[in-house]
Every structure is written in C-alpha cells, then in structure tokens.
Amino acid sequence: MQIIVLALEGVFDTGLSVILDAFATATSLSAQLFGGTPRFDVTTAGVRRKVRTAQGLTVPIQAIKPASKPDWVIVPAVIAGSPAELFAKLERPDVREAQSHLLKWSAKGSRIGAACMGTFVLAETGLLDRQEATTTWSLAPFFRQRFPHVQLDDSRMVVPCDIGVTAGSAMGHLDLALWIIRQASPELAHTVSRYLTADLRSSQAPFIIPNHLAQADPMIRSFERWARQNLKDGFSLQNASKALATSARTLQRRCDAILGKSPLAYFQDLRVEHAQSLLHGEGHDVEAIAAEVGYADGATLRTLLRNRLGRGVREIRAGFE
Known part of the structure; x- marks a missing residue:
C-alpha cells in the first residue's frame, strides 16, 4: 500500500509522529508475523523542501511527483491557537497548493484521510461536501459554520466516507492510522494496537x-x-x-x-x-x-x-x- 503523508508548515508534531510510527510498526510486524503482507510504503511529502513542525522541528520532505497515484494521502493537523488563526492558515499559498494536489489525487482514485485540524484543510477543497465527516470536537462549531454542506458528526472518532476517512481530535491521528491498517488486515491492526497499547475508539463524546x-x-x-x-x-x-x-x-x-x-x-x-x-x-x-x-x-x-x-x-x- 502506497501512502503519502502530506505535511504542511506548522504540522502537529504528535499527529505526524504517531501516523509514521503506526505504519512503521505495522510494516515491521507484518514482516515478522504475517509474511510481509500487507506492506505500507510511507512517504512524507509536501509542497516545500522542508517543513517546520508546530514545535519548531525541521522535517525533511520529499517533493510531490505530479504523476503519483498513492493508495492513500493523509493530512495531519496544522496547529493553530484560534479559529481565526486556523482560517488564516487555510489561505496560505502552500496550503492552497496542497489542496490542489488533494483534488488531483482524489480524481485519480486515491483515498484521502485527515485528522483533527487537518480536516479543515481537506474540507476547504470541497471533497467533503455532502459527505459524513468528523473533526476535532473543540472546533466543531466553527467547522459547521465554514462548511455547512458537510454532514459533521463530531461525537464520532473515525468517520469513513466515499472519498476516504476523517478522524477527531489530537490522538485521533492514531485512530486514523489504525483504521487504515485495519482495511488491509484486521488481524494486523489488532496486533499493532496491542504493541502500541492503543485501540480504535468509536467516540469522542467522553472528551467533549x-x-x-x-x-x-x-x-x-x-x-x-x-x-x-x-x-x-x-x-x-x-x-x-x-x-x-x-x-x-x-x-x-x-x-x-x-x-x-x-x-x-x-x-x-x-x-x-x-x-x-x-x-x-x-x-x-x-x-x-x-x-x-x-x-x-x-x-x-x-x-x-x-x-x-x-x-x-x-x-x-x-x-x-
């Protein structure tokens, strides 16, 4: 399975890390216990050569290849301190360019996943219109106002839809990765969750x-x-x-x-x-x-x-x- 993790400037450190760690763990365990199938080939890509995380760490980025057609593209959260700051980031040139790539990938048949504030980046493309989705519960009111055509259910942690899947707040990045692994192999996903002492959670409701x-x-x-x-x-x-x-x-x-x-x-x-x-x-x-x-x-x-x-x-x- 070919996966691109689309990292933007100010990406949520933990979100990016847990996605990469979950797929790395899945690939390792697959090789050890499942004969190497499925395998997850993950690339951290972006529209810039380097990206700084929200905590100021530099992440090496591979350039996006125009002809690429990954199985999945995942959009981690871009951290913002307020709704106004987040909406301003959605207008950045690099974010607009990334959204253009998302539209092209989706048109080619790639599935798109996003978690936490990354769902705003995805929703801005229009790909989530008339689709069920979730997002970080803390910004759900602002999501509804900006994207009234999205069928938002912020009580759920992971919500699949026609174009891919969305996940909720912060550690929802891990739930997103485990959900994608589960589509390839439920048994492998269960094993990964045990190694990471984590599991798919169906609801954000207890945290709201x-x-x-x-x-x-x-x-x-x-x-x-x-x-x-x-x-x-x-x-x-x-x-x-x-x-x-x-x-x-x-x-x-x-x-x-x-x-x-x-x-x-x-x-x-x-x-x-x-x-x-x-x-x-x-x-x-x-x-x-x-x-x-x-x-x-x-x-x-x-x-x-x-x-x-x-x-x-x-x-x-x-x-x-």
Missing part, C-alpha cells in the same frame, strides 16, 4: 467539554448559563427561549447550526457532564446524583450515561480512581 463549545456563539453561551441554573428543574424549550428573549424556533435553529444538535440534546450533555463530576466525588449515590441533575431515578441516569459515554457508573468511577 460543553462549556467550550458554547463559547462559539453569544446565544449558546446564554443558553448554557440558563441550562446550568435549571438542571434540577428539567428542560423546557419555551422557558429557555423566553429567558433568552428569543423564539423557540430561533433557539432550535441556532443550536443546530452551532452545535449540530437540539437544545434538549445539549441540555442533556450538561446533565451528563455534571453527573460525571458528582460521580467523581465522594458521598453521592446514584439516586442523589439523578435528583441533582433533574432525573426521577438512578435507572434513567444510568441509561443516559451508557448511551452518551458508552460507560456505566462503575466504569466512570473506576476511570477517575
């Missing part, structure tokens, strides 16, 4: 911080404050919209545009977050926590936690210890 998402929009910030003050009382769209001096329809539409979910779903996110913090404390049984976040009984809360986080009460508490 609702308060962070709310900062993307003034109305959502106000709704979050109202929701936190009313967790015990339960959700009412009419009461929420009245408190925010807006219509129920406007609040619904704003939550969908910024958060990709309904006001009720975000309200439940806040319930889950608060319940988790109480579970990490001492002296709170499940029934008391359920009452604190507005549920009639512990069974309902247990179901919500399991559905949202993929973990039960014991697992949540054990993970904190």
Whole structure:
C-alpha cells in the first residue's frame, strides 16, 4: 500500500509522529508475523523542501511527483491557537497548493484521510461536501459554520466516507492510522494496537467539554448559563427561549447550526457532564446524583450515561480512581 503523508508548515508534531510510527510498526510486524503482507510504503511529502513542525522541528520532505497515484494521502493537523488563526492558515499559498494536489489525487482514485485540524484543510477543497465527516470536537462549531454542506458528526472518532476517512481530535491521528491498517488486515491492526497499547475508539463524546463549545456563539453561551441554573428543574424549550428573549424556533435553529444538535440534546450533555463530576466525588449515590441533575431515578441516569459515554457508573468511577 502506497501512502503519502502530506505535511504542511506548522504540522502537529504528535499527529505526524504517531501516523509514521503506526505504519512503521505495522510494516515491521507484518514482516515478522504475517509474511510481509500487507506492506505500507510511507512517504512524507509536501509542497516545500522542508517543513517546520508546530514545535519548531525541521522535517525533511520529499517533493510531490505530479504523476503519483498513492493508495492513500493523509493530512495531519496544522496547529493553530484560534479559529481565526486556523482560517488564516487555510489561505496560505502552500496550503492552497496542497489542496490542489488533494483534488488531483482524489480524481485519480486515491483515498484521502485527515485528522483533527487537518480536516479543515481537506474540507476547504470541497471533497467533503455532502459527505459524513468528523473533526476535532473543540472546533466543531466553527467547522459547521465554514462548511455547512458537510454532514459533521463530531461525537464520532473515525468517520469513513466515499472519498476516504476523517478522524477527531489530537490522538485521533492514531485512530486514523489504525483504521487504515485495519482495511488491509484486521488481524494486523489488532496486533499493532496491542504493541502500541492503543485501540480504535468509536467516540469522542467522553472528551467533549460543553462549556467550550458554547463559547462559539453569544446565544449558546446564554443558553448554557440558563441550562446550568435549571438542571434540577428539567428542560423546557419555551422557558429557555423566553429567558433568552428569543423564539423557540430561533433557539432550535441556532443550536443546530452551532452545535449540530437540539437544545434538549445539549441540555442533556450538561446533565451528563455534571453527573460525571458528582460521580467523581465522594458521598453521592446514584439516586442523589439523578435528583441533582433533574432525573426521577438512578435507572434513567444510568441509561443516559451508557448511551452518551458508552460507560456505566462503575466504569466512570473506576476511570477517575
């Protein structure tokens, strides 16, 4: 399998490294345990001769060959401190040139993968329009606003689509590499994950911080404050919209545009977050926590936690210890 890792100036050090390490480990283990098949021939390429990482390290880069047709092209994250900085980087000449290459590779049949902020680079080409995708959860509201035609699901860690695959935040680079290895050999991917003490994760949901998402929009910030003050009382769209001096329809539409979910779903996110913090404390049984976040009984809360986080009460508490 021929793979090009497309490294741009300011590439995320860890993201680039874990991709290269995962495929190097896969090739080594394949040679030792699987008769050398599959093999992953990985090239770190770019539009410049040298690239500096976000931490200032210099990465030697191979020039892109115009006639190349790799099986996969992977776009690691380009680190930015804010959405405005990231959007400015998308306008850089080297990024525009890289996007031109992505379009040509895709037209030739190469599959494209991207992780974390690298998904913004890919989405800017238009290749993700009308495709399912994920991205770093922390910038999901800004992704939705910039790329409204992409079907974003930031709760998932890895999302395949017609043109390739996208992955979520930071260590999602490793999930992306393991997913691609798995397409070639599920058994090899399992072995690589054991050697790297990592595994494919299906969800980013346990890592999402609702308060962070709310900062993307003034109305959502106000709704979050109202929701936190009313967790015990339960959700009412009419009461929420009245408190925010807006219509129920406007609040619904704003939550969908910024958060990709309904006001009720975000309200439940806040319930889950608060319940988790109480579970990490001492002296709170499940029934008391359920009452604190507005549920009639512990069974309902247990179901919500399991559905949202993929973990039960014991697992949540054990993970904190």
